[in-house]
Amino acid sequence: MSDNSTYQKLRAHLAYLRLTAAAEALPAELDHATKKKLGHTAFLERLLDVEVAATEQRRKASLERFASLPSPWRLDDFDFDAQPSVDRKLVDELATLRFLEDATNVLFIGPPGVGKTMLAIGLARASIDAGYRTYYTTAADLAARCHRAALEGRWATTMRFYAGPRLLIIDEVGYLPLASEAAAALFQVVTQRYLKSSTVMTTNLGIASWGQIFDDPTVAVAMLDRLLHRSVVFNIDGDSYRMRAHRARADQLRKAVTTQNT
Ligand code: ADP
Ligand code: MG
Numbered sequence: 001m002s003d004n005s006t007y008q009k010l011r012a013h014l015a016y017l018r019l020t021a022a023a024e025a026l027p028a029e030l031d032h033a034t035k036k037k038l039g040h041t042a043f044l045e046r047l048l049d050v051e052v053a054a055t056e057q058r059r060k061a062s063l064e065r066f067a068s069l070p071s072p073w074r075l076d077d078f079d080f081d082a083q084p085s086v087d088r089k090l091v092d093e094l095a096t097l098r099f100l101e102d103a104t105n106v107l108f109i110g111p112p113g114v115g116k117t118m119l120a121i122g123l124a125r126a127s128i129d130a131g132y133r134t135y136y137t138t139a140a141d142l143a144a145r146c147h148r149a150a151l152e153g154r155w156a157t158t159m160r161f162y163a164g165p166r167l168l169i170i171d172e173v174g175y176l177p178l179a180s181e182a183a184a185a186l187f188q189v190v191t192q193r194y195l196k197s198s199t200v201m202t203t204n205l206g207i208a209s210w211g212q213i214f215d216d217p218t219v220a221v222a223m224l225d226r227l228l229h230r231s232v233v234f235n236i237d238g239d240s241y242r243m244r245a246h247r248a249r250a251d252q253l254r255k256a257v258t259t260q261n262t
Contacts, residue, residue, distance in 0.1 A: 021054035022047050059131070067124060067134045075122035083115055085237050091119065094232065095126050100166055100198050105231040108202040113240025116202035120169045123200055127167045135165040139173040142189065143182030150181065163192040167200065174205035174213045183214040187223050194226040201227065206235075 007030075014023035025047060033043040075095050080088045093099075094106060106123065108116040120136075127134045137145075142162070149158035162168060170186070178186065193199050203210075210224055211217040 019051045022051040025050040060128075063128050063131065063133060067128050067136055069121055069124055069128075069136050070117075071121060072125075073118045073121045074125050075119070078115060078118055078122060079241075082241060083236065083238060085110075086115070086119070086234060090232060090234070091122075094123060097127060097130055097132070099232065100127065100132060102230065103193070103195050103198050105198055105227050106200040107227065107231055107233045108200070108236060109204075109206060109234065110236030111204055111240065114236040114238060115241055116236060117171055119234070120171060120200045120202050124167060124169050132166040133164065134167045134169070135162075136169040136171065138171045139178070139182075139186060140176055142170060143178060143185055146185035147181060159188055159192060162189040163196075165197065167198050168193065169200045169202075171202050173201050173203040174210070178213055178215075180215045183216065183219050187219050190223050190226055195230070199227070207233075 011023055011026065014020075014026065029043065029047050029050070032038070032046070038046070075091060078086075078091070080086060080091075099106065106120075108119055110116055124134050124136055146155070146158055149155050168189070170189075173186070190199060203213075205213060207224060207228075210220040214220040214223075
């Protein structure tokens with residue numbers, strides 16, 4: 001068999017196996033191997049390395065798209081000095097993602113603007129980077145989606161969807177009161193994931209006020225029971241970060257104006 005027909009066959013094999021990146025890299029890698037006098041093993045390793053890298057990148061991009069994070073925040077962006085009520089050591093520990101192994105839940109409780117969403121997204125980002133299937137939703141979106149699913153006869157599929165991710169972020173629980181159907185959806189999502197996979201929740205309501213989110217206080221109690229059984233809870237207080245920045249700017253402006261006037 002001529003070199004040329006062997007080469008054509010090799011290309012056909014790579015195409016058949018859908019190793020597109022390797023197929024594309026083949027001519028350059030063959031050249032490189034000839035120039036550097038590489039052995040068969042070294043050549044093959046380099047060629048497959050190209051394909052592995054491409055597959056890895058595709059996987060990352062697909063995890064990223066699936067996760068639907070609303071912003072690119074990372075835990076490193078969080079200014080811990082500005083928010084002393086957040087235990088930095090605990091956040092560092094969570095960033096190792098060991099909490100995913102025993103399905104520990106994380107609850108961020110605090111008033112608006114203190115960085116709850118930022119921390120939740122930071123954890124989500126770490127989880128995506130580590131290759132875990134991660135999904136972000138707000139409680140309101142989850143409720144709306146479950147409502148549609150119920151109408152369209154896709155309840156079971158939708159519940160399976162929320163059970164799937166290794167890490168599920170449910171942001172803004174308690175901002176809006178949940179109708180009993182929505183509360184039931186949230187309850188079922190939490191129950192399905194209980195002891196299997198971690199859920200991160202953010203809420204503006206202290207645990208004692210969770211009865212207000214749900215029409216039915218027994219649902220609130222049962223859900224908290226599952227959420228808190230194995231959990232890390234952050235009670236964040238202090239000023240809104242946004243308001244603080246806003247106030248600092250206003251102060252500067254005021255100072256500038258008063259200096260001008262004197
Ligand atoms: P919450 O979800 O608690 O309402 P966010 O996480 O949305 O608050 O934060 C509000 C805004 O303030 C965002 O732009 C966020 O990036 C910023 N922010 C809040 N806390 C911090 C912090 N400690 N370091 C840096 N930025 C912060
Ligand atoms: Mg928020």
